Amino acid sequence: MFTFTPLLGAQSDSPASQSLLELDGGVKILVDVGWDEAFDVAKLQALEEHVSTLSIVLLTHPTIDHIGAYAHCCKHIPLFSKIPVYATTPVINLGRTLLADLYASSPHAASIIPISTIASAPASDSSPNLLLDPPTPEEIGSYFSLINPLKYSQPHQPIPSPFSPSLGGLTVTAYGAGHTLGGTIWHIQHGLESIVYAADWNQGRENLFSGASWLSGGSEIIEPLRRPTALICSSKGVEKSSHLSRKKRDDTLISLIRETIAQGGKVLIPTDSSARVLELAFVLNQTWRDNIDGPHADTYKNAHIYMASKSSTSSVRYLNSMLEWLDDAVRGEAEAAMTKGDGQGKGQSKAINPLDWKYVKQIERRSQVERAVNRTRPCVMLASDSSMDWGFSRQALQTLANDSRNLVIMTEKVSKIDQMKSSVGRQLWEAFHENLGHTSPQSGAKVVNADGMTLELQDASTSSLNADEMALYQTYAARQQQLHSTLQGDNTIADPTATGITEEQEEEESESEDEDEDAEHQGRALNLSAQLTQSSKRKVGLTDAELGVNVLLRGKSVFDYDVRNKRGREKMFPFVAHRAKNDDFGDLIKPEDYLRAEERDEIDGVDMRDGAKNESAVGQKRKWDDGAAFSGAGGGRGRRNSRPQNKRQRQDKQPQDKSKTHQPDDIDAAIARATGQQMRGGDGGVGANGTAAALDESDYDDDAESDYEPEDADASGPRKLVFETRSLQLKCRIAYVDFAGLHEKRDLQMIIPLIRPRKLILIAGEQGETQLLADECRRLLGSEDGGGGTGSEVFAPRVGEVVDASVDTNAWTLKLSRRLVRRLVWQEVKGLGVVALTGRLGTEVVDEPAGASPSANDENAKKKLKLIKGETEDSGSADVESKDLAVKPPLKANTPAATPVLDLLNSTSGLPQASLNPTQQSVHVGDLRLASLRQLLASAGHTCEFRGEGTLLVDGTVVVRKSAAARVEVEADVAGLQAPQGWATRDGGVGSFFAVRRAVYGGLAVVGGI
The missing domain is CATH 3.40.50.10890 (Rossmann fold)
Structure with a gap:
């Protein structure tokens, strides 16, 4: 079974690409995590619904259309970061730089929080445009470090996600797609399904990039991509008016x-x-x-x-x-x-x-x-x-x-x-x-x-939130925190401020080690109790659909849950593991349980949501960079600059602004920044001699300038997006000038008939060009709509439409008779048993000959016989012989038809005598790799070397060729037919030709009929 669902990018104006492939056994593959310049979170809802059942994720190109939402999904969608992701090395590296540039340049890339996700949102037409917390450059680097790199033509059996069923021998292979550096055509092999996913490929060779790897040095498609059960191809570019070389x-x-x-x-x-x-x-x-x-x-x-x-x-x-x-x-x-x-000779030209x-x-x-x-x-x-x-x-x-x-x-x-x-x-x-x-x-x-x-x-900028907007943001954050804990399998509601409290404690310890420990502990206890009180007030309930199976614990008057068509955690009753929290000194003490009444009243009156107060509360510690804690310009500056390292640590923990980024591995930028600080002196932009540095008009650029820009200062806390329209x-x-580097209509007209897919699915194109290409492909492939009736099927689904593209096989269920099974000679081919046979299909079991040994099936038949015989005796009916019961068991009215049985041919079958003794020609089954053959012959003492693609020369006299159609040919001259001296005992006195042929046959399974 194979079903295909385009989540984004099918007969749509949006160039974003997301595709879901579902195979047998519940295996789900997501290909591409694309987005568009609208950065609308609503377009990712379909993807979010399938995250908990995804097995692996494949990426094709390092562009926004194919990888733009990857960092967003890792940060804001639960469980997504636990799914194994596979891509080529250039896609990983260039995708990292793309998203770092995106989030640093566009505040809109952080995406606006949908008001529908906030339960207590006011019913108004105007949206406050609250922004999600964007991923920092460090987080983007960590997300891309989780991607598994692959090389071209490297078959790989991926590891499934923790919540995915077994992949059942799934194999993915990357091939060059052109268009971008590391662009990928994916070949997915699973059981009988051979799927080729080719989105945004380019057949033509460019200046820096190679073309797509469809052809193998000629006009034939390479063997792995030939005749797939399904070809998923993009339809972009078929309406181009000009075709330039x-x-x-x-x-x-x-x-x-x-x-x-x-x-x-x-x-x-x-x-x-x-x-x-x-x-x-x-x-x-x-x-x-x-x-x-x-x-x-x-x-x-x-x-x-x-x-x-x-x-x-x-x-x-x-x-x-x-x-x-x-x-x-x-x-x-x-x-x-x-x-x-490297200095090889002085007379050589550089x-x-x-x-x-x-x-x-x-x-x-x-x-x-x-x-x-x-x-x-x-x-x-x-x-x-x-x-x-x-x-x-x-x-x-x-x-x-x-x-x-x-x-x-x-x-x-x-x-x-x-x-x-x-x-x-x-x-x-x-x-x-x-x-x-x-x-x-x-x-x-x-x-x-x-x-x-x-x-x-339309200019987009960010600004701080007011009191009402801050309340909405905190409601959304609390609700998402509960939803994440539910989807992660933790049935207990964690405190959303726990991580922040830990960081604050570590920060206070690092910047004030010499203060009184008792006062410090008191301040921490009061802050902790206040934040816990406020967090308990901001808890927001989830809907029954979002709770899932946990509705049995958190829902009111809910005692049943439908587990049909569920898998994994959704099919088991939730279990709450109450863990005792302790440290090296025993159980943890909750400070809020030991507060006096006046202390609790005083803390409850403090609004901790604003994050900053004009005056310090009771027990709160003063910060080194707090201007109100110091008097005097000179003294304040000196105290603030006394611990610059701690101040930088606090700034790093704050949310980064969308307009500024700093690559974690950009060593050149760090050196340039350090050099610029030394050259500028104490005041920015002014040299040591008190004169401003002037840029020479002949210089290419100011290389000594610092990376720091005052207009891109960091802004802490939640932000909102403000739009301003102007002309x-x-x-x-x-x-x-067309520099998109995509395939054209003539490329598709040439390549698709050579591939000869059984089913063709068109994606990643607008409605007009997709329908135009679909009609053209139906004519080329001779499908039903084209009048042929026997050609390939062509699908052009819309976004969200499910396409059943399973391989067309005629399979029936039958049983083999015992005497037929005893005569089968099985041949092993890559772990599978293969046999060819000819028999007679009937509906009755033929009697076993005398002296036949009982088997497990006989024992089961005897048990059924005793059971039926006992029922017959209870009903007072006459005794029934075991033979009659075994051959013709009593059937009820609703009993389905009996399974047909395949048996040996015999003279009493009523068939013509010519058909009773058919001639079965033996066939060779398997796939011979020349690299394995070379290793086998070399271990036997033969001299082997490759001469061109698909050609192996053995002992200088025998040539082994493997064509694009997987046909193996062995040729030799007269010297190859004669045995050299010293080979009489080693190879039985045969020449190189016969030794090579023996090795070729040894690598294949000879299947003969009975």
Whole structure:
């Protein structure tokens, strides 16, 4: 059984991709955890419902469409972080930098809390837009460290999640998909099901990335991906109006850029921050390197290239460490340059490393972007992101929009996600296609003059919560905490402030070790009791559906729970384990149980939810950075700076702002920050000689500047999102060059008929292009709608629609007679027993010959005979012989039909004499691997070496070939048929050909009929 359900990205305008595959035995596989620029939590509800039953998660590409919601799910969805995740190494590394840039650049990425999840939310049309707590850079790094890395063509049997059933021999294999570095086509093998999941692949080879791994050096599909039971393929790109080759595409882009910078303009290319930006940066860097001394040298020397994102340095560093994932030509040049750079001879010419991006400058701060676009010299800026709703592309557009010489080049189609409003990138896309424009004389591309056009911008910023909004947030936090504890299997409600209290105690001990211990203990006890009191007041009940089986414990007057179609924890009565909390000194003491009445009244009157008070309460400790605790400017500064390390620790524990990130492994940024602090001296931006540092116009960038930006200061506590709408007048020009790197309609028309899937499922496309491709595939594959009737079935499901794509098999249940079983000769093939037989199918059991040994079935038959015989005697009926009972047991009216029995052919069957003695030709079953054959022959003393793909040369005389159709051919010359000297005793005096043939047959099972 195999059912497919698209959770996101099927006949939808949203490019997000999420797919659920359910196999036999309750095995559930989630492929991709995509999101879109709306960052709507409601779109993840379908995924959240299946989390508790998922077995594994597979990731395909390091883009927002395929991995954007991964960190959000790990942080805010219970049990998701316990599910094993598998991806290639580039997807892990580049996905980490993508999400770090996303959460640092867009406050909206933290996502707005749905009001429907707050039980006590006011019934009003206006939403306070409360933000969830975003994952910190450290948390993002820890989430991606949990992903299991895989290599291409590496079959792997994954480990299931703790709450998943056994996978039953499930095997997943990753193959190259193109489009992005490490992009994956997944092959999933489970029982009779062979599933190929190919989303957003590119067959064409690019400058930096290889193409998809469909073909094996010719026009044949590689064997593992051929004839699958189901092919899940994306339908993007079938409505493209222009089809440009790679060289024509690159020349068009370079011509537009050269024409713009020659006139003194600037070029903005909005793209992603980790995937397609690498291909664009590589093309530009190669162009600048090849033309820096050419006929347009003055034009290129006067322009700079910037790669602007808050994780650009990390992305480039990861690229240089993943050479094996690049195109073969690029990898060869890079390895040759590294080898020659080690000092092999003085007369050799220095090789150029294509990954040495000398002409591409990585910038990660808003101040650097502002200086780059405000300079008088032209530049080319690759800025995140393509939607221009977040990232540096939006900031750059606001500066470049007022100059008619500037050009905005879009490299991929921007979808319209929200029907009420469009993103900035979507507005530019519609303006480009709705206006006629003019043709560029150099590149031949269409260029639209946007002079007089107005863009509607919606700026998002964060602010603190008021008292009412804080109460809503605390209600939501308490409710989610209870829901998490329920789903995690803990039937006791944990104190939501327990972790914070522990951190506070450790912090107080580290910063004030010399204070009086009695007073310190008193302050902790009062704070602890107050927080416990407030937390008990904020507990919120859950619905019966959210409680699940725990409703038997927490629900009122609930004594029954339906466990049908449930599995795991939901099928067992909940058990509450009361654990005695103790430490090294015995049972823990609750301070709130020993408070005096006046102390309890005083504490209950303090509102602990605000988190800060103007005056210290009784027993509360003073902080080192508390300005009210010190007097005098000089003394206060000196005391606050006396423990800078503890202050940094407290800042690290506070929630990070969405507009600032710091990579945990970014050593270069740490060194640059330390260097900048030494060069600036005591006051920021002012040197030791008292003069402000000035940036030379000839410098590429200010490399000594610190990473610290005052406008990105951290904000502690819960936040809300505030939107502000404004207009932007455009005078710049707009162009489009297809750099998406996706398959086209002609690629699908060529590849899909070669794959010949039994069932084809189309996903990841808009409604129009999906229906267009579905009709075309039905015609190519000869399906029922196409008139053939015997071809493949083509499905085009919508979001949430379940497709039954099980393999078509004709299976019946039957029994084998005893004398037939005794004559079977089983052959073992990869742990399975295989036999070929011919028999007669009947409905009655043939009598056993005399002298037959009893078996377990005979014993069971005797027990049934005694039981039936006893019932017959009780009813006063006559005795019945055992033979009659064994052959024809009494049947009731509602008894189902008897199971047919397969028996040997005999002369009394009534069949023609020619059919009684059929000729069964022996067949060879199994899959021979040349690597295993080479190892076997080498251990026997033969000389073996590979000569090309799928060719093995043995002893220089015998050639073993394995074709793409898994056909093994053995060829030899005359010398291979003769036995060399000394082989008379070792190999029976046979030549190499016969020894190889014997080894080939030994690796296969010979199945013969009876």
